[in-house]
Amino acid sequence: MILEAKDLNYFYQDGEQRRYILKDTSISFEKGKFYTILGQSGSGKTTLLSLLSALDSPHSGTVLFNNEDIKKIGYEKYRRNNVGIIFQSYNLIPTFTAVENVLIPMTITENDVPEDAKTVAYNLLDYIGIVKSKADRPVNKLSGGEQQRVAIARALATNVELILADEPTGNLDEEMEQEIIDIFKRLAHEHDKCVVVVTHSNEIALQSDQAFLLRKGVLTAYE
Amino acid sequence: MNFIKRGFLGITRKKGKSLILLAVIFILGNLISGAISIQQATTNVEANIKERLGATATVELDYEEMDKLSEADWENTVIEDLSVDLMKQIGELSYVKYYDFNIMHWLGSESIDSYQGDMEGEVVHHGPSMDFMLKGINYAPVLDIEEQKAKLVDGRVFTQEEVDNGTSVAIISNKLAEKNNLNVGDTFTLVNEVYTWDEETGEDNLVTSRDVVLEIIGIFESQTIKQDDSEGSSEMGGMMDFMDIEFQNTVYVPNPIIVDEMKYQYEEYLKADEEYAEMVAAEGEEASFEYYTPLYVLNNPEDSEAFAEEVAPLLPNLYKVHSATDQYDSIAGPVESMSNLSRYVLYAAIGATVLIIGLVVLLFLRDRKRELGIYLSLGEKRGRVIGQILIEVMVIALIAISLSLFTGNLIAGQVSETMINADDQSYQDDYMYYGGAIQTHLTTQDVLDSYEVSLNSSFVLAFFGIGLLTILISTVIPLIYILRLNPKKILM
Ligand SMILES: Nc1ncnc2c1ncn2[C@@H]1O[C@H](COP(=O)(O)OP(=O)(O)OP(=O)(O)O)[C@@H](O)[C@H]1O
Ligand SMILES: [Mg+2]
16 A cells, blocks of 8 residues: 555534544555545545645544655655645646746655756656647646646656646546546556546546545545 | 755746846835945044044043032032042053143243244233243153154153152253254243232232243154144134144143242242232141143043043042043034934834835735745745745845945935035034143044045945845745745645
């Protein structure tokens, strides 16, 4: 198991009452597989992903990365070295070019970074479908689909084994959506990554190796 | 793309933002630079003028304090004399380089003529002549010579033995020596005449007299008039001449000689004026003639205040320390007011800078909230994110401050010139401190003349120090914002 969540509890205080978003939720993920997490709007998908990516901490329960509590690893360090995060709204830095955006995590991580980082960044973008001429453009001059590809390349730049994505195709048309999903499948199956994608879409869930459904704070397998 | 490179790219990629920040810091920098320029210039004037005023101090009666006394107060106030012991005790303080205590007396002569300079023949004598100022000294090498007010051009100074014993030896000026054809080794004669004054006729009557024969052991040349010649404002000229004539006719002698002559005069006068003698006898007080005026030369003009503070508790009632540098306050009016104004401007500019730059940086940060959140989500340390912003602001600040260093200094030069010219009119009436043990002849014009806004290294250092520190503080305060950023809330 590369990633394991145990008995996660997360709630919002609603006056006197606690409104649980996640209640004793447990889930685990393996390398080489493409996972999806389905759920209605407001069901707590983003909340779960934020806990798995150490952007937030649960009120109780643990998240283990390679059997080590990420709290022990250190949230910042875990984000820096062990996980690549992809957001619905891309979250690229608009003043920088695509390749510069990919280079940023390489200077932050403590993982080994190849000498010719820039070439690697170009290759990575090329692999994801961004040609060199577009790689040198400021990212706000790229289409939504292109921007999300850059975001995927950025997530891969630190050579992590775990990719977490929150509705990565939410802002894209169907054709673009399929291309992105294909990339995720390739990453899981050809490059032995563990890819976890949160989505609304049944279509996507059907293409994953394993799908979960989040409802009323409880996760169940989705067939 | 580490945080340092990101910082520099942040400047070049967002030129509009950088230019706004540059302009704001430049404008505020000019205020700070100008204020510091004026501050420095006024401090330099103070040091310079105080240096020129010299490091001398004396102890004298505090007339201001005496004026405040009511009649009732006077009844129970006794003004003590300054004792020689106290003067010596003060002379032993560490601030004092050397010191003297003097007593003056004026005598005339029938055998030699006094030096009259350009006023030869203009001065008409009435009554007893008292052309020669005998200046009694206790410090054998003579303070005026040590302090380069006079230069020994022939012969020697006193020995301590001569001073203590009151040997009849004297040092006179070269002008006086030339006029009377006197040389070292010669003797000359002054007369100590005792007069009574007739109330009805208003005439002086010579009662008796005795000769004071002095041997010349040294000849001095005045050193003070030379500098003044070049500056020579005509109004001052007359005063300078008068002071010079008095100095040329000064005869340095050991203190006991003067005490002795005063005693003679007093005793002879008592014999001539019986009424007065009876009055004195009734009071039953022993007459003293040792009314010395001490003069302390300090190691450094800057010590003046500390010296005065240390001496004050030792002094008898109604005495105070008067330092040559005290005069600074009375002639430095325009410079002082400029110094005060620039100090307020400086404080206001620093305050405004912290406020304005703080707000501008905060606005920029809020604008870039998402970018900062991204760095944090990628696991960047908050310290480095702060570092990146600091680089962005401080590099721009460095450029803006460097530019305003010159312009602010220039503006300060212009502004103070205008202020000085405006002030010039109101300070025409120059005031000179004349009399007592300390004589200075610097005027407000001298102060203004020595005022100069310059671009020296201490200014550059002070400005960069204060300027950059102010910007740093104004940046650090809004950076607290970064510490509180929650990347989940921003990005998800
Ligand atoms: N600050 C908050 N205070 C109270 N409740 C909140 C807060 N933030 C989120 N919630 C609630 O938590 C629940 C889970 O939110 P979350 O964003 O995880 O849902 P989601 O499944 O990602 O929804 P979506 O599909 O719309 O993105 C929602 O019902 C939301 O209203
Ligand atoms: Mg969501």
